[in-house]
Amino acid sequence: MIEQEHAQAIAQLNDQHRARPEVGWVMTPGVQALGARAMVQAVAAVVAFSDFSEDNDPHGERDFGAxxxxxxxxxxxxxxxxxxxxLASPEPADPAVTRRVLTLMLAEEY
Incomplete structure (x- = not known):
């Protein structure tokens, strides 16, 4: 698989994962301390996130947002x-060998 196609395959899987907060998401203690209402807003913001650019997504995998x-x-x-x-996945573009974990955190917890 060429590099661009590989990144696109990973990006598509990441978009699918972001759309399912009930599966494989972790919220840090800082996010949990914001309270239930803010956590609901934060989850909605992650699911709807589309502001990808060269600055926050240099590899085109759509694996980070702020x-x-x-x-x-x-x-x-x-x-x-x-x-x-x-361990790290041997192949992030292959869902048969990869489990994705989305971590939602306060910027200062990064």
Missing amino acids: FEIGGQRLFWKIDYYDQSLT
């Missing part, structure tokens, strides 16, 4: 693990 909720700067990041969640 936004603000109630004056707080938040980041989200998708990491790729093997099926046992113990």
Whole structure:
């Protein structure tokens, strides 16, 4: 698979993962401390996120984003693990060998 096609395959899988907050998402203690209402707003912001650019997505994989909720700067990041969640995925473009984890955090927790 050529590099651009590889990145596009990963990006598509990342978009699908972002659309399903009930599967493989982690919220840091800082985000949880914002309260239920802010957490709901933050999840909605991640699901709707589309502000990808060369600055925040240099590899075209759509695996990172930043936004603000109630004056707080938040980041989200998708990491790729093997099926046992113990090592890095051998191939992030292959869902058969990859488990994605999206971490939603306050910017200062990064």
